[in-house]
Amino acid sequence: MPEPLFTDTLHFAGEQLRALIKRHPDFYPMYTAGGKWKHTGEAWTHWCDGFLPGMMWILAGRDRGWVEPAVRYSKPLEPRQHDRNVHDLGFIFMSTYRRWLELTGEPALNDVLIQAGRTMALRFREKGEYLRSFMAEDSLFIDIMMNAGIIFYAARETGDAALRDVALRHSLTTRRVLVRGDGSTSHEGIFDTATGEFLKQTTQQGYRGDSCWSRGLAWAIYGFGTCYEYTGDGRFLATAEACARYYIEHTGEGGVPPWDFDAPAESRKLLDTSAAAIAASGLLQLARLAQNPLYDTVARRTLSTLCQNHTAAGDAAWEGILKGGVYHLHKNLGVNESVMWGEYFFVEALDRALGK
Numbered sequence: 001m002p003e004p005l006f007t008d009t010l011h012f013a014g015e016q017l018r019a020l021i022k023r024h025p026d027f028y029p030m031y032t033a034g035g036k037w038k039h040t041g042e043a044w045t046h047w048c049d050g051f052l053p054g055m056m057w058i059l060a061g062r063d064r065g066w067v068e069p070a071v072r073y074s075k076p077l078e079p080r081q082h083d084r085n086v087h088d089l090g091f092i093f094m095s096t097y098r099r100w101l102e103l104t105g106e107p108a109l110n111d112v113l114i115q116a117g118r119t120m121a122l123r124f125r126e127k128g129e130y131l132r133s134f135m136a137e138d139s140l141f142i143d144i145m146m147n148a149g150i151i152f153y154a155a156r157e158t159g160d161a162a163l164r165d166v167a168l169r170h171s172l173t174t175r176r177v178l179v180r181g182d183g184s185t186s187h188e189g190i191f192d193t194a195t196g197e198f199l200k201q202t203t204q205q206g207y208r209g210d211s212c213w214s215r216g217l218a219w220a221i222y223g224f225g226t227c228y229e230y231t232g233d234g235r236f237l238a239t240a241e242a243c244a245r246y247y248i249e250h251t252g253e254g255g256v257p258p259w260d261f262d263a264p265a266e267s268r269k270l271l272d273t274s275a276a277a278i279a280a281s282g283l284l285q286l287a288r289l290a291q292n293p294l295y296d297t298v299a300r301r302t303l304s305t306l307c308q309n310h311t312a313a314g315d316a317a318w319e320g321i322l323k324g325g326v327y328h329l330h331k332n333l334g335v336n337e338s339v340m341w342g343e344y345f346f347v348e349a350l351d352r353a354l355g356k
């Protein structure tokens, strides 16, 4: 009976969040070090600030007591609607302002979402037809599929066909160059900026350019599903399902994937619970879009495993919700720790699985 387990875990998540905002008011953590949110480890890039208030908005859907802190933590993000330095405006604003808008219907919130979508679209490179990553002009990340959605959203809200075209062409390019025939994904693609020619698959956070970094695959399941939801284009549903098949076949009964499916055997013992949480939420979305109960079953099984074996319940010293996430192994950042996106997508998936 997973429902009480999910309800109890969502309750535990709320308790951990309350403790966090009491201990470190107005602090936006990214990953823990030894289970503690406050430390001096580097950020690498600033993409996570929406996840803490995003969880508050999810909880506010069940308990209006969360609205006040959710507003307090969301408002400081508003200037980032103009942030040209990251490719993560979907992560930052769809988790916060979109949820805020859905709960309150305040029209001014939509202006922020639309501007964030327009800013995100400025990353588009005609030569190569992709939204460039924060790394460099020639770089495309699989993660950006999670952020194309805010451009589709802004296009839909404004009727701006050029905006929609940017998101569509980016998604088609990503599908062509980063998703392989077996449904696995590469983390990063490199282009010739002069000609737009695609040069090679590579990686920042995965094991190798030709490997499948599990979180990148989870971003693809979720991101291409979202893309299908906005476009109704069956190519994106097929891509999301191919990625889901690869994920399900290679993750197996254990329910939590290794940090990279192609890392050497010893290294594969290091799991990434954040990939499992993202995949669970993306599979719940895909179950609805594809009308396929298999994805729902796998998502619920994954959530049960996370709830039973991977939360910090029972470890009073640990400040996070979900243990065992991996941020950047090569830089030794957030390895086997709680990570903010893992927390967010875990809470989102639990909320989705429980329904209203």
Ligand code: GLY
Pocket (backbone or CB within 6 Å): 143, 205, 215, 327
């Ligand atoms: N760079 C986004 C991620 O770590 O998944």
